[in-house]
Amino acid sequence: MPSATDSKHVIIGLRIGQSYSSIAIINKDGRADCIANEDGERQIPTMVAFSGEEELTGTQARVQLLSNAKNTITQFRNFIGKSYEECKSIANAGTAQLVDKDGQAAYKVEFKGETIVTVQEVCTKYITSLRESAENFLGQSVTGTVLAIPTYFTEEQKDSLKIATEKAGLRVLQLINEPSAAALAYELGYVANSGQKLMTVNKYDDRTDVIVDLGSDSLDVSVMSVRSGMYTVLGTTHGPDLGGAAFDELLVKHFASEFKRKTKIDIMDNKRALVKLRNAVEITKKTLSSNSTAPCSVESLAEGIDFHGNINRTRFEIMANKLFSKNLEIISEALKENGLEPQSIDEVILCGGASRIPKLQSKIREMFVNPSTLIRQDFEPEEVVAYGCAFQGSLISNYADTLINDSINSSTTFTPHLLKSIGIVNAKQEFITLIPENTPLPVRRNFTFSNYLENQKEIYITIWEGVQKHQEDEKKAEEEKNDEKEEGEGEIKIPQRPINVPDKLLAEMVLKNLPEKKTNELKIDITIEVNIDNKCIIMAKEIATDKKLEIVIEGNTK
Amino acid sequence: MSQTQFVLGVPPPTWNDGEEFRIHCGISDGLTRNIEPIGNQFLAYVRRKLNNYSFSDDERIQAEAATEQAEEIILEDSEEETSELLNRDPKDWKEQDHYAVLGLSKYRWKATEEQIKHAHRRKVLKHHPDKKASSGDTNDDAFFKCIQKAHEVLSDPVKRRQFDSVDDAIDDEVPSSKAKGDFFKTYGPIFEREARFSNKTPVPMLGDINTSKPEVEAFYDFWYNFDSWRSFEYLDKEDTDSTDNRDDKRYIEKKNKAERAKRKKEDNIRRGKLIDQALSLDPRILKFKQEEKAAKEAKKREKEDAAKRAEEETRKVLLIKHFPLHYFSSSFHSRLVAQMLL
Numbered sequence: 001m002p003s004a005t006d007s008k009h010v011i012i013g014l015r016i017g018q019s020y021s022s023i024a025i026i027n028k029d030g031r032a033d034c035i036a037n038e039d040g041e042r043q044i045p046t047m048v049a050f051s052g053e054e055e056l057t058g059t060q061a062r063v064q065l066l067s068n069a070k071n072t073i074t075q076f077r078n079f080i081g082k083s084y085e086e087c088k089s090i091a092n093a094g095t096a097q098l099v100d101k102d103g104q105a106a107y108k109v110e111f112k113g114e115t116i117v118t119v120q121e122v123c124t125k126y127i128t129s130l131r132e133s134a135e136n137f138l139g140q141s142v143t144g145t146v147l148a149i150p151t152y153f154t155e156e157q158k159d160s161l162k163i164a165t166e167k168a169g170l171r172v173l174q175l176i177n178e179p180s181a182a183a184l185a186y187e188l189g190y191v192a193n194s195g196q197k198l199m200t201v202n203k204y205d206d207r208t209d210v211i212v213d214l215g216s217d218s219l220d221v222s223v224m225s226v227r228s229g230m231y232t233v234l235g236t237t238h239g240p241d242l243g244g245a246a247f248d249e250l251l252v253k254h255f256a257s258e259f260k261r262k263t264k265i266d267i268m269d270n271k272r273a274l275v276k277l278r279n280a281v282e283i284t285k286k287t288l289s290s291n292s293t294a295p296c297s298v299e300s301l302a303e304g305i306d307f308h309g310n311i312n313r314t315r316f317e318i319m320a321n322k323l324f325s326k327n328l329e330i331i332s333e334a335l336k337e338n339g340l341e342p343q344s345i346d347e348v349i350l351c352g353g354a355s356r357i358p359k360l361q362s363k364i365r366e367m368f369v370n371p372s373t374l375i376r377q378d379f380e381p382e383e384v385v386a387y388g389c390a391f392q393g394s395l396i397s398n399y400a401d402t403l404i405n406d407s408i409n410s411s412t413t414f415t416p417h418l419l420k421s422i423g424i425v426n427a428k429q430e431f432i433t434l435i436p437e438n439t440p441l442p443v444r445r446n447f448t449f450s451n452y453l454e455n456q457k458e459i460y461i462t463i464w465e466g467v468q469k470h471q472e473d474e475k476k477a478e479e480e481k482n483d484e485k486e487e488g489e490g491e492i493k494i495p496q497r498p499i500n501v502p503d504k505l506l507a508e509m510v511l512k513n514l515p516e517k518k519t520n521e522l523k524i525d526i527t528i529e530v531n532i533d534n535k536c537i538i539m540a541k542e543i544a545t546d547k548k549l550e551i552v553i554e555g556n557t558k
Numbered sequence: 559m560s561q562t563q564f565v566l567g568v569p570p571p572t573w574n575d576g577e578e579f580r581i582h583c584g585i586s587d588g589l590t591r592n593i594e595p596i597g598n599q600f601l602a603y604v605r606r607k608l609n610n611y612s613f614s615d616d617e618r619i620q621a622e623a624a625t626e627q628a629e630e631i632i633l634e635d636s637e638e639e640t641s642e643l644l645n646r647d648p649k650d651w652k653e654q655d656h657y658a659v660l661g662l663s664k665y666r667w668k669a670t671e672e673q674i675k676h677a678h679r680r681k682v683l684k685h686h687p688d689k690k691a692s693s694g695d696t697n698d699d700a701f702f703k704c705i706q707k708a709h710e711v712l713s714d715p716v717k718r719r720q721f722d723s724v725d726d727a728i729d730d731e732v733p734s735s736k737a738k739g740d741f742f743k744t745y746g747p748i749f750e751r752e753a754r755f756s757n758k759t760p761v762p763m764l765g766d767i768n769t770s771k772p773e774v775e776a777f778y779d780f781w782y783n784f785d786s787w788r789s790f791e792y793l794d795k796e797d798t799d800s801t802d803n804r805d806d807k808r809y810i811e812k813k814n815k816a817e818r819a820k821r822k823k824e825d826n827i828r829r830g831k832l833i834d835q836a837l838s839l840d841p842r843i844l845k846f847k848q849e850e851k852a853a854k855e856a857k858k859r860e861k862e863d864a865a866k867r868a869e870e871e872t873r874k875v876l877l878i879k880h881f882p883l884h885y886f887s888s889s890f891h892s893r894l895v896a897q898m899l900l
């Protein structure tokens with residue numbers, strides 16, 4: 001894999017999050033890694049502040065939250081490309097004021113006098129600082145970037161972010177969806193970063209993934225089917241108000257009432273005090289992910305009085321129980337919308353910083369109880385999206401812009417997908433899936449089959465369309481037949497993953513006059529190709545004698 | 559999915575003898591969706607789609623491009639393969655010049671990992687037994703084995719150091735102290751070649767006649783404290799793997815170790831001798847000595863001068879005391895004073 005830093009192209013992967021951003025590169029050894037900014041932070045606060053004559057970003061800007069909140073801009077990413085009207089009700093209170101500039105969302109700050117900066121300008125300032133951090137780190141200039149965007153971004157938002165990035169001096173090679181970037185990071189990065197081989201379900205690495213992204217201000221669940229290295233998002237569910245900030249809010253309430261009990265001062269309407277407390281409880285919450293208790297301290301929280309509090313993990317988990325349930329509901333909703341159940345999922349990829357909360361992780365594991373479902377959290381959850389961008393950047397860095405644009409154009413990406421699986425029923429009457437449902441077309445696959453019996457001179461091949469069926473249903477049907485009443489009481493039943501069963505016979509074919517061989521010694525090469533008109537071509541060939549037969553099943557032309 | 563599932567039986571008894579296939583119905587229409595424009599397979603998809611290639615077109619074109627590239631790589635190969643080299647017995651790999659086998663004779667220890675990888679690929683493409691068989695060549699894979707062995711040694715940093723330690727193609731000789739010729743031209747390359755064994759980097763180089771004294775001093779200081787990774791396992795007479803007997807193994811190991819230590823000691827002595835000799839012949843050392851001497855003399859002279867000057871100073875004061883000031887205005891007196899001062 002070409003690394004981003006060894007050629008004339010230096011491409012970085014960028015994730016601009018609503019609260020934190022990350023910059024990733026591909027190392028010389030092919031691993032993805034995040035770059036720390038000048039303050040040593042790999043998770044760089046998505047904040048811009050104005051202090052006197054200075055423009056501050058990231059970690060430096062965050063410091064301003066405590067003393068200079070009215071000139072500190074936070075939580076601005078989601079406002080890019082939006083009108084003031086769309087944003088005004090959800091603007092962050094207590095920090096720089098959101099104002100209307102010719103209909104656009106903008107901020108009013110004190111900077112060499114009163115200044116209005118549009119959200120796009122804020123983004124440009126912020127991304128410029130990320131580019132500079134990367135350049136300082138790498139010691140060379142960065143030429144371009146692949147940028148991650150949330151799946152709910154509108155076309156206007158994408159355009160506006162792209163412009164902001166290009167104004168920051170970075171050529172935008174491509175914008176990719178955050179969950180897709182996370183999935184790609186595991187495909188390309190797992191081997192490189194961990195030195196281990198990625199476990200795959202089958203030769204073509206077919207799988208159904210759920211990407212759970214618990215960021216700062218929302219939970220985003222994407223269901224994705226992966227077929228021979230091609231990714232299709234089947235659906236996304238956006239749960240606003242469910243991210244890490246919702247946990248922060250619980251802690252804010254908790255400590256505010258503790259403060260009130262101690263001092264009789266109510267801070268719930270004191271915006272400045274709330275900004276300070278929110279900033280502090282975020283650290284408390286993070287500490288609770290690795291420690292059983294955590295402190296919370298705010299200097300001069302209100303009326304000059306300091307606050308010192310403590311909370312233990314159990315208390316926090318009880319407080320957050322409802323929130324956990326809401327998160328899980330969103331996940332199962334996402335599955336249901338796509339007709340899936342937890343046991344049909346091959347991988348759950350955890351991303352977003354708040355997915356580090358241990359209780360949430362264990363609840364997700366409980367939900368995906370089938371042991372063949374892998375919960376992937378090998379990579380830093382905040383960084384994995386940036387990794388995916390960096391990998392994509394290294395794949396396309398040598399392509400011309402026009403080619404990249406042609407390839408990401410919807411006339412290229414919009415393509416028919418297979419509705420149902422196609423398979424062969426083998427000699428043991430089992431359905432062997434050749435191409436699973438949801439596979440993008442055109443597709444071609446190749447398999448080697450063999451003879452079941454000794455000296456088998458003819459081979460019988462049946463091509464079927466399959467449907468998913470629950471193994472439980474199958475078993476139940478069998479049990480009823482056997483009329484056996486043997487209920488495994490107290491036994492925990494792990495839901496089994498659904499299997500494909502033959503549904504509709506498409507074609508039969510027979511290869512004749514084959515050489516006499518022992519069991520399993522014939523080599524029958526079967527190639528199946530389905531084109532975008534649903535035309536299906538099957539070629540079977542006995543390798544030693546080159547005996548072959550090709551059939552064409554025309555698409556349904558109704 | 560276990561491989562044994564991929565088994566096919568015989569047609570049902572109702573199947574007609576003459577029949578080859580039956581087609582029943584087409585596949586169901588699916589949904590049209592967006593695929594994510596990411597990853598390697600998507601790039602292949604785009605290549606096919608934008609060029610209007612079928613799977614087999616694309617496969618053919620890719621294969622052609624790959625062989626073209628392979629041929630280019632083989633063409634790049636410029637070092638001649640002598641028949642002696644091609645007819646080597648892979649069993650004698652210990653005596654084999656691994657760099658020559660990969661066509662890297664002129665680089666030797668300077669060859670980068672990347673060069674070695676590349677050279678190996680080039681040689682494999684050229685000498686792979688399958689290729690020879692298909693071109694009607696003898697099915698002799700001896701040289702291919704030599705290539706694999708060379709790669710095995712040179713791509714493993716530990717094995718490569720062991721081989722580089724005893725690389726015959728680079729001589730170890732210390733030139734005779736009486737040899738004529740330019741000191742820097744003779745000794746510069748020698749130190750450069752010796753430098754490869756240093757654990758510490760960067761290694762200071764000999765420099766030239768104008769190198770400053772502190773640098774020259776640092777140079778000799780470094781070399782007298784040279785920390786060498788050179789080791790002599792490669793020359794082990796017997797392999798511990800040649801026996802299963804524990805005692806034999808221990809005995810061989812002990813003998814090997816002693817032999818290695820002896821060689822290492824000899825090498826250190828050799829290097830010490832080289833540095834001594836260089837130091838004794840180094841024109842700069844002579845120059846520095848002369849300069850030092852000159853500087854000392856200059857200092858001495860300056861001291862004497864200073865003493866003289868001090869003496870004169872007192873005389874001058876005396877003179878001024880004894881002569882009234884107006885005497886100095888006339889040229890006669892000034893000459894007189896000048897004479898007295900000289």
Ligand SMILES: Nc1ncnc2c1ncn2[C@@H]1O[C@H](COP(=O)(O)OP(=O)(O)O)[C@@H](O)[C@H]1O
Nearest residue numbers: 017018019020215216244286289352353354356
């Ligand atoms: N160790 C942790 N435990 C719990 N929450 C964490 C931890 N680390 C980060 N977070 C939370 O994750 C959120 C940030 O995640 P991130 O994916 O960067 O969000 P975004 O993409 O919205 O900027 C914040 O709410 C932060 O407090």
Ligand SMILES: [Mg+2]
Nearest residue numbers: 017018215352
């Ligand atoms: Mg995020």
